[in-house]
Amino acid sequence: MQRYVKFLLAAVALTFPYIGHAQQLDSVTADGAALYGKHCAKCHGKEGRANTLRGWFTSAQDLTDPVWQAETSDADIIDALEKGPRSMPSYAKKLSSSEQHALVDLVRSF
Numbered sequence: 384m385q386r387y388v389k390f391l392l393a394a395v396a397l398t399f400p401y402i403g404h405a406q407q408l409d410s411v412t413a414d415g416a417a418l419y420g421k422h423c424a425k426c427h428g429k430e431g432r433a434n435t436l437r438g439w440f441t442s443a444q445d446l447t448d449p450v451w452q453a454e455t456s457d458a459d460i461i462d463a464l465e466k467g468p469r470s471m472p473s474y475a476k477k478l479s480s481s482e483q484h485a486l487v488d489l490v491r492s493f
Contacts, residue, residue: 414485427444447493
């Protein structure tokens, strides 16, 4: 029995580093531009300026606004993705954490 427990503990210890590695790979493979085109561009526009008809009706945020960029933290953007402020839908169940971070990276590039 002791031998089995030692084997099990060793297996868990060896597996742990690979779990984190898989999450890192998921983050690398998340395509922020594709996700943005699918979920965000309808309101925020291709360039993030919110100059779409839907964006005007929903008062979508201009993601290129330098003041907004400076005053908004990455955590604020993640929070908005998860909760969906105003008329924006929540993406908490639609996007993984790595996909949300890929979108933050893309929004920061505007």
